[in-house]
Amino acid sequence: MATNVKDKDAYLRLNFLYQAAHCVLATNPENVELARFYCHTEKNISKRLVLRQDPSVKRTICKKCCSLLVPGVTATVRQRKCRQRQRKTVVRCLSCGKTKQFLNNPSYVLWGDRPESQPQYPQSQSKQVATQKPPVNSKTAR
Amino acid sequence: MALAYIATKEHSPQESKQAKAFIDSFLKRSLHNLQEEEIQRHTDYKAVVLEHKYNGKKTQKKKKSKGLSAKQKREMKLFHLKPEQQRSVFLPLNELWKQYIRDLCNGLSPESNPQMIQSKLLKADFHGAIVTVTKSKCPSYVGTTGIILQETKHVFRIVTQHDRLKVIPKRNSVFTVEIDGFITHVYGSKFQLKSSERSAKKFKLKGTIDL
Numbered sequence A: 001m002a003t004n005v006k007d008k009d010a011y012l013r014l015n016f017l018y019q020a021a022h023c024v025l026a027t028n029p030e031n032v033e034l035a036r037f038y039c040h041t042e043k044n045i046s047k048r049l050v051l052r053q054d055p056s057v058k059r060t061i062c063k064k065c066c067s068l069l070v071p072g073v074t075a076t077v078r079q080r081k082c083r084q085r086q087r088k089t090v091v092r093c094l095s096c097g098k099t100k101q102f103l104n105n106p107s108y109v110l111w112g113d114r115p116e117s118q119p120q121y122p123q124s125q126s127k128q129v130a131t132q133k134p135p136v137n138s139k140t141a142r
Numbered sequence B: 001m002a003l004a005y006i007a008t009k010e011h012s013p014q015e016s017k018q019a020k021a022f023i024d025s026f027l028k029r030s031l032h033n034l035q036e037e038e039i040q041r042h043t044d045y046k047a048v049v050l051e052h053k054y055n056g057k058k059t060q061k062k063k064k065s066k067g068l069s070a071k072q073k074r075e076m077k078l079f080h081l082k083p084e085q086q087r088s089v090f091l092p093l094n095e096l097w098k099q100y101i102r103d104l105c106n107g108l109s110p111e112s113n114p115q116m117i118q119s120k121l122l123k124a125d126f127h128g129a130i131v132t133v134t135k136s137k138c139p140s141y142v143g144t145t146g147i148i149l150q151e152t153k154h155v156f157r158i159v160t161q162h163d164r165l166k167v168i169p170k171r172n173s174v175f176t177v178e179i180d181g182f183i184t185h186v187y188g189s190k191f192q193l194k195s196s197e198r199s200a201k202k203f204k205l206k207g208t209i210d211l
């Protein structure tokens, strides 16, 4: 099934780079630069080949300096108040200071998971579309 | 700038009388808690600006750019590796890379097509691979072995067995990569690209290969 994905090699490479960044940071937390370099190349490849990054990957890479955001190692994660009865998660990159904010909204559904994001095809093609969904860049289980 | 004077005592006599009567009654109705003298003071000879005020230069908001410029990146030393690196730290990276290559080639076995593997390796990532310099125009590079940490446009940064970071230019060298018995020669002069650009580029199959 996975063999007929179009840019399989590129997806594999992206996956490898992301995992390598995690691997390098896990073995030596001092080595932020190398992890950043891997994330930077990953970002560039996906930019050049126009491959969509999964939100779970995108949310762990700093937009400004491309470093991998691992809570406690390269980033701080805080809960902040923003409105009444609303909290947000603020992730701050420790090397450049850029922040990311996420509203704590349990009912939020990612655009890719919503039914209207899938293009509407006649029924005969709909099965193919489901199988051609690009593989999600998965984190290593560590 | 347009100025308008509320002048109740000038103008032609008939009009001004009518206007005065109208204004007086209007002011009495709207400002009933003020006394007449005060009302007079309010209405006499006052300049009223009818157009909006011009506040000098408009403060232009600077466009906030999210990214960093190349100069800033260089100054912050974002990708600058420290010279002391331990080789043992990167052994897991090497394991990861081997798995990745096996995945890429659908499992390396003796009967798989070498050309297919070559074409896949061309676009693969080499971070984490163990390479050896086999040929080089500079003889002191020959024989150095290490794990690739960083691949830039012109240079490989590798960690040698003696825990030292070495910078080896790609030009004029031939590198050897070995995975599961497959030995691949990489001609550095043809490889002078950013590692991120290589996956998008189309390589020409034939060409003279020189050092």
Ligand SMILES: [Zn+2]
Pocket (backbone or CB within 6 Å): A062, A063, A064, A065, A066, A067, A093, A094, A095, A096, A097, A098
């Ligand atoms: Zn950052």
